[in-house]
Amino acid sequence: xxxxxxxxxxxxxxxxxxxxxxxxxxxxxxxxxxxxxxxxxxxxxxxxxxxxxxxxxxxxxxxxxxxxxxxxxxxxxxxxxxxxxxxxxxxxxxxxxxxxxxxxxxxxxxxxxxxxxxxxxxxxxxxxxxxxxxxxxxxxxxxxxxxxxxxxxxxxxxxxxxxxxxxxxxxxxxxxxxxxxxxxxxxxxxxxxxxxxxxxxxxxxxxxxxxxxxxxxxxxxxxxxxxxxxxxxxxxxxxxxxxxxxxxxxxxxxxxxxxxxxxxxxxxxxx
DNA sequence: CCGGACGCCTGTCGGC
DNA sequence: TGCCGACAGGCGTCCG
Numbered sequence: 199x200x201x202x203x204x205x206x207x208x209x210x211x212x213x214x215x216x217x218x219x220x221x222x223x224x225x226x227x228x229x230x231x232x233x234x235x236x237x238x239x240x241x242x243x244x245x246x247x248x249x250x251x252x253x254x255x256x257x258x259x260x261x262x263x264x265x266x267x268x269x270x271x272x273x274x275x276x277x278x279x280x281x282x283x284x285x286x287x288x289x290x291x292x293x294x295x296x297x298x299x300x301x302x303x304x305x306x307x308x309x310x311x312x313x314x315x316x317x318x319x320x321x322x323x324x325x326x327x328x329x330x331x332x333x334x335x336x337x338x339x340x341x342x343x344x345x346x347x348x349x350x351x352x353x354x355x356x357x358x359x360x361x362x363x364x365x366x367x368x369x370x371x372x373x374x375x376x377x378x379x380x381x382x383x384x385x386x387x388x389x390x391x392x393x394x395x396x397x398x399x400x401x402x403x404x405x406x407x408x409x410x411x412x413x414x415x416x417x418x419x420x421x422x423x424x425x426x427x428x429x430x431x432x433x434x435x436x437x438x439x440x441x442x443x444x445x446x447x448x449x450x451x452x453x454x455x456x457x458x459x460x461x462x463x464x465x466x467x468x469x
Numbered sequence: 470c471c472g473g474a475c476g477c478c479t480g481t482c483g484g485c
Numbered sequence: 486t487g488c489c490g491a492c493a494g495g496c497g498t499c500c501g
Contacts, residue, residue, distance in 0.1 A: 474500085
């Protein structure tokens with residue numbers, strides 16, 4: 199489900215309810231996420247204050263007085279702020295209960311998400327350590343992408359979805375940004391010019407920024423912290439639009455599998 | 470190192 | 486109506 203804009207939307211929604219506040223307890227109903235929630239996590243969290251919340255790629259990082267929490271929403275996860283009295287529904291796997299009686303509730307039907315407490319700074323964690331640059335911050339531009347793509351044969355779409363190259367670009371926004379940049383998703387990454395990568399880097403920032411402004415994309419599961427959906431789905435230019443006319447030239451949009459993932463593009467505009 | 474395939478899960482949808 | 490396969494927003498791991 200969530201790519202960078204959905205995680206950013208979630209972060210902005212939950213932050214005011216959690217930052218600076220004290221955790222009363224962690225209630226786990228289902229430990230079996232992508233990695234099982236470690237025994238003893240409850241004891242680690244009880245009574246701790248949440249000092250700050252951050253996003254790194256598609257990960258949410260909660261800095262505590264001792265250690266940090268590392269959360270990922272996988273394909274189908276969402277986080278909501280609810281009164282503890284709200285009965286949990288199916289797949290509501292855990293509640294982080296705050297002193298004010300409200301809780302951060304994780305719902306994740308497919309259980310590809312994760313919830314890990316780590317003693318060390320989270321950027322030292324193996325899942326975070328090797329991540330590439332943030333696309334909305336400095337250090338991400340055409341020169342960087344061009345350099346990383348040298349001698350790479352992999353399709354440019356798979357290349358920009360590689361979190362070691364750049365974080366946060368998932369299957370929706372990869373198709374969308376390649377369309378904006380006029381680059382065919384199947385082009386070998388090493389055969390894209392630096393000026394085209396400059397355009398692609400700009401397109402990635404444009405698309406992610408637009409989606410954050412719309413509160414993310416809700417195709418099925420995604421809801422923000424208060425339960426409302428994101429509205430970027432109606433602004434998608436190609437994703438899910440197989441057989442519909444290209445917004446630029448009118449040619450029928452195509453869908454093709456690239457690296458086992460559906461990819462949407464205009465066979466006329468994208469070369 | 471690189472590229473590609475697979476598996477982890479549940480839910481939904483379309484075709485027959 | 487029921488069944489079955491395909492597919493879904495991610496990503497770590499394994500194999501050649």
